[in-house]
Amino acid sequence: xxxxxxxxxxxxxxxxxxxxxxxxxxxxxxxxxxxxxxxxxxxxxxxxxxxxxxxxxxxxxxxxxxxxxxxxxxxxxxxxxxxxxxxxxxxxxxxxxxxxxxxxxxxxxxxxxxxxxxxxxxxxxxxxxxxxxxxxxxxxxxxxxxxxxxxxxxxxxxxxxxxxxxxxxxxxxxxxxxxxxxxxxxxxxxxxxxxxxxxxxxxxxxxxxxxxxxxxxxxxxxxxxxxxxxxxxxxxxxxxxxxxxxxxxxxxxxxxxxxxxxxxxxxxxxxxxxxxxxxxxxxxxxxxxx
Numbered sequence: 001x002x003x004x005x006x007x008x009x010x011x012x013x014x015x016x017x018x019x020x021x022x023x024x025x026x027x028x029x030x031x032x033x034x035x036x037x038x039x040x041x042x043x044x045x046x047x048x049x050x051x052x053x054x055x056x057x058x059x060x061x062x063x064x065x066x067x068x069x070x071x072x073x074x075x076x077x078x079x080x081x082x083x084x085x086x087x088x089x090x091x092x093x094x095x096x097x098x099x100x101x102x103x104x105x106x107x108x109x110x111x112x113x114x115x116x117x118x119x120x121x122x123x124x125x126x127x128x129x130x131x132x133x134x135x136x137x138x139x140x141x142x143x144x145x146x147x148x149x150x151x152x153x154x155x156x157x158x159x160x161x162x163x164x165x166x167x168x169x170x171x172x173x174x175x176x177x178x179x180x181x182x183x184x185x186x187x188x189x190x191x192x193x194x195x196x197x198x199x200x201x202x203x204x205x206x207x208x209x210x211x212x213x214x215x216x217x218x219x220x221x222x223x224x225x226x227x228x229x230x231x232x233x234x235x236x237x238x239x240x241x242x243x244x245x246x247x248x249x250x251x252x253x254x255x256x257x258x259x260x261x262x263x264x265x266x267x268x269x270x271x272x273x274x275x276x277x278x279x280x281x282x283x284x285x286x287x288x289x290x
Contacts, residue, residue, distance in 0.1 A: 048146025
């Protein structure tokens with residue numbers, strides 16, 4: 001007798017997952033920006049520039065920032081259209097819309113009533129990231145368009161949700177079926193298709209989420225609270241770590257003319273250590289509950 005179909009999971013943006021997405025997306029933008037900028041400088045021989053208007057007035061920098069913000073925002077349209085094209089390739093009839101997850105995270109979506117296999121849906125998920133990076137990087141380095149670093153990094157950061165869902169789906173067998181909807185995905189299969197309590201993909205995501213949240217929180221703590229707390233304590237100067245090395249965490253200087261603060265790469269190291277501990281603890285609890 002064949003096993004009956006059951007709903008294995010409904011993958012949706014919970015409040016805690018929304019916070020993780022924001023943190024990982026923010027960290028992802030910084031990392032992707034650094035990677036694309038380094039690639040541009042390596043190939044072209046000069047760092048990317050982001051000036052679109054002649055420097056003739058005080059509003060020039062603000063206008064350049066506005067142009068970059070628009071460039072990053074308009075990428076939402078081709079991103080979702082590429083999701084839709086992949087859905088159509090597998091027989092779906094895509095619909096498009098926008099929403100706000102838990103009044104925190106605005107998002108756009110492409111969805112369809114069509115049912116997909118696991119691998120088909122992974123293609124749907126990753127198509128925008130692969131295609132837009134595959135087209136954008138050659139344009140960036142071939143035409144010397146350094147400004148493409150920003151939309152490329154924005155697209156990579158915006159694909160965080162797609163990567164999370166891909167990592168989650170890899171824990172299931174290939175024959176499961178997926179029903180897409182506006183706020184998430186329903187996974188249908190048999191009882192024997194349920195993933196093991198301990199999976200590499202779950203541990204990897206937990207480590208990434210923990211790293212991003214802790215690094216982002218540490219950065220905010222140093223950048224926002226650090227100068228006020230240290231000034232109130234009468235501290236004129238402090239440095240944690242060695243500047244220009246991976247151990248450099250934070251420096252603060254308070255002089256009669258200015259207050260300066262710098263955060264170093266060790267923020268990522270702190271996040272990585274705590275993130276790994278968080279991932280191992282979550283894995284232990286998953287196994288203990290079974």
